[in-house]
Amino acid sequence: MKTRSIIEISQKIKKGKATILTAEEISNLVREGEEPSFNDVDVVTTGTCGVMSGTAAIIHVKVGEPGSFKKASKITLNGVPGFPGPCPNEWLGSVDLILYGTSHSINDPNYGGGFLFKDLVMGEEIEIEMESISGKTLKTTTNIEEIGTAQMIGTRLAFKNYTAFVNPSNESVASIFHAINMEGPFKGLSFSGCGELNPLQNDPHMKTLKTGGKVLLAGSEGIILGQGTRSTDLKPNLMISADMHTMDPYLLGGFKTAAGPEVFNSVAAAIPILNEDILKDTFILNKDIKLPIADIRGRHEVLGFTDYASVWDNIMERPVYDQDECENCQSCLVRERCPTGAYEDLVNLETCFGCGMCDYSCPYGAFEIKRGQINFQAGESMVKVPMVCRQSDLKRARKTAEELKNRILNGSFSLI
Ligand code: SF4
Ligand code: SF4
Numbered sequence: 584m585k586t587r588s589i590i591e592i593s594q595k596i597k598k599g600k601a602t603i604l605t606a607e608e609i610s611n612l613v614r615e616g617e618e619p620s621f622n623d624v625d626v627v628t629t630g631t632c633g634v635m636s637g638t639a640a641i642i643h644v645k646v647g648e649p650g651s652f653k654k655a656s657k658i659t660l661n662g663v664p665g666f667p668g669p670c671p672n673e674w675l676g677s678v679d680l681i682l683y684g685t686s687h688s689i690n691d692p693n694y695g696g697g698f699l700f701k702d703l704v705m706g707e708e709i710e711i712e713m714e715s716i717s718g719k720t721l722k723t724t725t726n727i728e729e730i731g732t733a734q735m736i737g738t739r740l741a742f743k744n745y746t747a748f749v750n751p752s753n754e755s756v757a758s759i760f761h762a763i764n765m766e767g768p769f770k771g772l773s774f775s776g777c778g779e780l781n782p783l784q785n786d787p788h789m790k791t792l793k794t795g796g797k798v799l800l801a802g803s804e805g806i807i808l809g810q811g812t813r814s815t816d817l818k819p820n821l822m823i824s825a826d827m828h829t830m831d832p833y834l835l836g837g838f839k840t841a842a843g844p845e846v847f848n849s850v851a852a853a854i855p856i857l858n859e860d861i862l863k864d865t866f867i868l869n870k871d872i873k874l875p876i877a878d879i880r881g882r883h884e885v886l887g888f889t890d891y892a893s894v895w896d897n898i899m900e901r902p903v904y905d906q907d908e909c910e911n912c913q914s915c916l917v918r919e920r921c922p923t924g925a926y927e928d929l930v931n932l933e934t935c936f937g938c939g940m941c942d943y944s945c946p947y948g949a950f951e952i953k954r955g956q957i958n959f960q961a962g963e964s965m966v967k968v969p970m971v972c973r974q975s976d977l978k979r980a981r982k983t984a985e986e987l988k989n990r991i992l993n994g995s996f997s998l999i
Contacts, residue, residue, distance in 0.1 A: 592857075595625055596992070602623060606630075606865055609866065613868060628854075629784075635737060640684075640736070642732055645729070646711060655672075656715060668680070668681075693839055710722070736822070738812050740822070746874070748882075753768060759840045762841065772969070774894055775974040776975050777980040779869045785865045798852045800825035833979070837924075869890065876959055893955070901978065902935070903952070909945075937978055
């Protein structure tokens with residue numbers, strides 16, 4: 584088997600002689616029957632973007648003058664509760680805290696940790712309210728420039744094996760796996776995962792994506808800390824950390840679900856082609872990646888299977904909005920349901936996630952996104968269910984994989 588070392592690849596990159604392709608470029612070649620050989624490719628860049636509940640941040644904020652309070656007992660940022668500690672910072676006037684991307688604001692049911700992370704990274708002014716152990720309340724504001732430490736840690740990111748969800752029952756079900764209560768029986772399907780572009784689909788045995796490896800987390804250069812929580816050989820995921828100061832706010836944010844606001848995040852990873860087997864693993868195609876379909880009420884009862892070609896091929900990444908079709912309803916279901924708050928009078932394409940809820944929700948057909956329908960065998964019956972909610976965003980996944988490729992080529996991201 585032909586092999587090369589990571590140092591050889593790095594030297595080739597420095598000399599401008601390396602060939603770097605995104606995982607999608609490789610898949611397209613394979614689809615066209617032109618499988619690249621070991622000599623044709625040195626690095627493959629991959630990417631994924633989706634709701635990633637394991638996203639958290641450790642930050643240190645100044646709240647008052649030194650000596651103004653002994654220690655914090657409670658703290659909120661824009662109304663989102665954080666967990667003070669572990670360092671008590673006794674009498675320093677500052678607080679170390681951990682924030683969850685999944686925490687919900689105590690003031691606004693549509694705001695939470697994911698939205699806060701985006702606002703923070705965008706440089707917005709953030710309101711802080713802190714209560715000390717003696718009951719003293721301090722209020723102040725801060726922004727990312729003033730915060731010395733803002734380190735994101737994702738405890739379970741870039742999951743390889745997702746499940747799609749349907750509701751086979753007559754009751755409607757509220758879950759983080761759908762933007763609104765999921766109606767049944769079989770009224771809609773939600774899913775996550777970026778298929779053939781996903782990092783761990785391209786390195787399923789984690790031959791190159793290992794502890795200490797460098798990646799992009801929301802566009803910021805980060806490091807793989809190890810395998811994420813619940814990671815197994817069959818269902819691997821990664822624990823990753825990166826500095827929030829250099830994150831791209833486009834690549835992370837909040838995503839409203841029927842069970843409250845969640846957080847979406849993006850990961851890009853480079854796979855050095857060290858041998859022919861590693862290259863062959865990147866030949867994976869959407870049609871070959873199975874997507875189990877489970878009952879949203881129990882999550883583990885698999886009712887049938889589809890594949891990623893069925894959910895991602897022949898779709899539109901973003902909705903087209905026809906203002907002439909809008910009836911200016913008194914209560915706009917799209918405004919109410921859009922998970923990222925992207926629709927006001929027009930669609931904000933910087934905020935839009937391409938989830939499809941607008942196309943599904945508008946009764947007058949003012950939106951089109953080509954969501955498609957999934958047909959699957961459930962026992963004896965063939966079930967047809969409309970695809971309603973994408974909880975992953977292929978457009979952002981493509982952007983971050985392409986960005987990583989460009990950074991490697993221009994020397995601003997080194998593999999070692
Ligand atoms: S629901 Fe559709 S038609 Fe009604 S206001 Fe919203 S976008 Fe316009
Ligand atoms: S696809 Fe529609 S509902 Fe989804 S984020 Fe974009 S505008 Fe909002």
